[in-house]
Amino acid sequence: MIDFKEQVVKLIEGEVDSLTRDEINALIEIPPSYDMGDYAFPVFRLAKTFRKAPNIIAEDLASKFKQDEYFEKVENAGPYVNFFIDKKKLTQTVLEEILEEKDGFGSSTIGNGKKVIVEFSSPNIAKPFHIGHIRTTVIGNSLYKIYKFLGYDTIAINHLGDYGTQFGMLISAFKKWGDREVIEENPIKELLKLYVRFNSEAEEDESLRDEARYWFKELEDGNEEAKELWQWIRDISLKEFSKVYDMLGISFDSYAGESFYSDKMPAVIEEMEKKGILKDSEGASIVDLDQYGMPPALIKKSDGSTLYTTRDITAAIYRKNHYDFYKNIYVVASQQNLHFKAWMKVIELMGYDWAKDCIHVPFGMVSLEDGTLSTRKGRVVFLEDVLNTAIENTAKIIEDRNPNLPNKEEVAKQVGIGAIIFQELFNQRIKDYVFNWDRTLSFEGETGPYCQYTYARSNSLLEKGGFNIEDEYSIELLNSEDEINVIRLLYKFPNVVLEACEKNEPYLITRHIVEIAKSFNKFYSSTPIIIEDEDLKKARLKLVYATKTVIKNGLGLLGMEAPKKM
RNA sequence: GCACCUAUAGCUCAGCUGGAUAGAGCAACGGACUUCUAAUCCGUGUGCCAGAGGUUCGACUCCUCUUAGGUGCACCA
Numbered sequence: 001m002i003d004f005k006e007q008v009v010k011l012i013e014g015e016v017d018s019l020t021r022d023e024i025n026a027l028i029e030i031p032p033s034y035d036m037g038d039y040a041f042p043v044f045r046l047a048k049t050f051r052k053a054p055n056i057i058a059e060d061l062a063s064k065f066k067q068d069e070y071f072e073k074v075e076n077a078g079p080y081v082n083f084f085i086d087k088k089k090l091t092q093t094v095l096e097e098i099l100e101e102k103d104g105f106g107s108s109t110i111g112n113g114k115k116v117i118v119e120f121s122s123p124n125i126a127k128p129f130h131i132g133h134i135r136t137t138v139i140g141n142s143l144y145k146i147y148k149f150l151g152y153d154t155i156a157i158n159h160l161g162d163y164g165t166q167f168g169m170l171i172s173a174f175k176k177w178g179d180r181e182v183i184e185e186n187p188i189k190e191l192l193k194l195y196v197r198f199n200s201e202a203e204e205d206e207s208l209r210d211e212a213r214y215w216f217k218e219l220e221d222g223n224e225e226a227k228e229l230w231q232w233i234r235d236i237s238l239k240e241f242s243k244v245y246d247m248l249g250i251s252f253d254s255y256a257g258e259s260f261y262s263d264k265m266p267a268v269i270e271e272m273e274k275k276g277i278l279k280d281s282e283g284a285s286i287v288d289l290d291q292y293g294m295p296p297a298l299i300k301k302s303d304g305s306t307l308y309t310t311r312d313i314t315a316a317i318y319r320k321n322h323y324d325f326y327k328n329i330y331v332v333a334s335q336q337n338l339h340f341k342a343w344m345k346v347i348e349l350m351g352y353d354w355a356k357d358c359i360h361v362p363f364g365m366v367s368l369e370d371g372t373l374s375t376r377k378g379r380v381v382f383l384e385d386v387l388n389t390a391i392e393n394t395a396k397i398i399e400d401r402n403p404n405l406p407n408k409e410e411v412a413k414q415v416g417i418g419a420i421i422f423q424e425l426f427n428q429r430i431k432d433y434v435f436n437w438d439r440t441l442s443f444e445g446e447t448g449p450y451c452q453y454t455y456a457r458s459n460s461l462l463e464k465g466g467f468n469i470e471d472e473y474s475i476e477l478l479n480s481e482d483e484i485n486v487i488r489l490l491y492k493f494p495n496v497v498l499e500a501c502e503k504n505e506p507y508l509i510t511r512h513i514v515e516i517a518k519s520f521n522k523f524y525s526s527t528p529i530i531i532e533d534e535d536l537k538k539a540r541l542k543l544v545y546a547t548k549t550v551i552k553n554g555l556g557l558l559g560m561e562a563p564k565k566m
Numbered sequence: 567g568c569a570c571c572u573a574u575a576g577c578u579c580a581g582c583u584g585g586a587u588a589g590a591g592c593a594a595c596g597g598a599c600u601u602c603u604a605a606u607c608c609g610u611g612u613g614c615c616a617g618a619g620g621u622u623c624g625a626c627u628c629c630u631c632u633u634a635g636g637u638g639c640a641c642c643a
Contacts, residue, residue, distance in 0.1 A: 032587075054623085307642080335638065336638085367636095450605065452605085453603080
């Protein structure tokens with residue numbers, strides 16, 4: 001595709017010696033509205049070197065670019081030189097590219113040969129998968145897809161919370177009150193009951209905590225009974241989680257969770273000792289991070305057992321050795337900012353320069369209207385319930401508006417779940433939000449269903465209009481404002497994907513798809529497409545095809561499906 | 567107490583790494599389906615951009631301070 005911005009840089013570069021190519025590139029901006037041009041170059045920076053008023057400089061500069069093959073118009077508006085892209089060239093380059101690349105439009109090879117690990121979701125075994133887990137799960141999955149789309153060799157890791165003292169509690173509780181059959185029937189719920197009961201009884205009876213610690217130690221030391229129980233709990237929990245993952249269409253390349261690293265930690269601790277960064281403090285082993293303004297990283301407890309810091313460090317080292325990653329990404333809540341900062345510092349202190357390739361991608365908190373989520377206090381919304389409610393809600397809407405739709409259940413799933421995913425990826429990651437059923441189930445305006453609806457509409461047009469991708473078309477027939485506005489947005493899509501990747505921010509893609517859908521719907525309502533005039537019809541259908549292709553690609557990067565009819 | 571994050575329209579949020587009149591959706595009101603899917607489209611308003619300084623030709627954007635809210639600060643994860 002033609003890089004028009006690059007052409008602007010070239011033109012200016014030819015006339016201005018005082019700025020480097022990169023400086024020019026950085027100065028170029030996009031005017032507030034299309035009727036001011038597609039690109040603008042503000043000349044303020046040149047005022048001193050040219051010793052002229054900005055307006056004059058802009059005027060002089062603009063006059064030199066009057067004739068250009070890429071821009072139909074270059075003119076100054078005060079201190080700005082505004083560039084208007086040649087619409088025919090734009091249309092041609094965009095449509096050609098999309099028609100050729102199809103579902104690969106926006107993809108790239110920049111990541112070829114580079115491995116990127118995305119760790120996300122990582123629920124705790126034996127605990128419910130609730131609305132609080134949706135963020136890491138959906139954001140992580142989207143990042144995974146984005147990196148993959150850009151050519152990276154991408155690995156999705158579900159770092160299951162399948163180890164730690166809590167397992168001591170579970171084993172202990174199961175041995176006291178557990179019943180395998182009851183648990184098998186409703187694993188998470190029953191295991192949670194045990195966990196809650198154990199915790200409340202432990203408030204009365206301190207010795208229970210010792211018992212839990214004892215069982216965790218047994219587990220770590222390889223006690224057969226403990227291991228068997230642990231394995232069983234892990235299996236049935238994972239089976240439950242898989243239900244949600246299946247609904248969301250998410251899969252992982254690895255489920256190596258905390259337990260996976262348990263036997264790999266001693267060597268890492270030894271390595272730290274050898275490198276002399278480990279210190280004794282109150283019977284525990286720490287890495288002092290005082291000079292970096294951080295509390296110490298606790299590596300080993302005074303009873304000799306390990307902590308999650310130790311596990312994360314061990315996991316990172318393992319991953320470097322095993323995968324030789326280019327980037328190692330952690331999609332984990334912002335509450336853990338300090339934890340990640342600390343253990344990554346430890347990696348650096350161990351002399352690993354790849355510490356900089358470990359990236360924590362934080363996100364804000366989800367809370368409920370009556371406070372923070374709390375499984376034990378019953379303040380919890382199960383993710384499965386949210387998804388199912390969204391599906392039911394969608395089914396009702398379909399029944400109401402399009403009762404003859406074939407495949408109703410399937411579409412209700414795609415749209416209902418899509419709505420949840422879309423909403424999750426609509427804003428910057430860092431924002432906190434309060435979960436609210438009404439908002440979650442609202443399907444009007446800038447929502448997932450809106451984009452999917454637009455996609456379905458365009459498919460229906462292609463079908464009814466007898467679209468054939470081989471048909472010739474005349475690009476100059478696509479010249480209305482509404483048509484060009486759609487094309488401008490399609491043109492930007494690949495850059496949006498790149499930016500979303502650089503910033504690890506899927507919402508940039510979400511927003512861009514909405515923009516495309518909006519401008520397409522405007523075009524749709526203003527312009528008849530299936531018409532007598534065959535040439536015009538063919539040209540417009542090409543645009544429809546291009547749009548639906550880009551929407552589909554975009555939704556795919558968010559982890560959403562796009563039904564052909566809805 | 568210290569550190570980090572957030573603050574933009576009634577609500578939920580964008581704002582292209584400092585530029586031209588601060589924008590969307592929702593909500594409210596009014597219009598558009600004998601015509602390609604009305605989950606759509608078109609109109610109508612609203613802002614001391616939390617506050618005060620500073621840097622700059624230019625600040626919602628960068629710096630400092632203040633205020634409000636959130637989060638985190640070693641044997642849980």
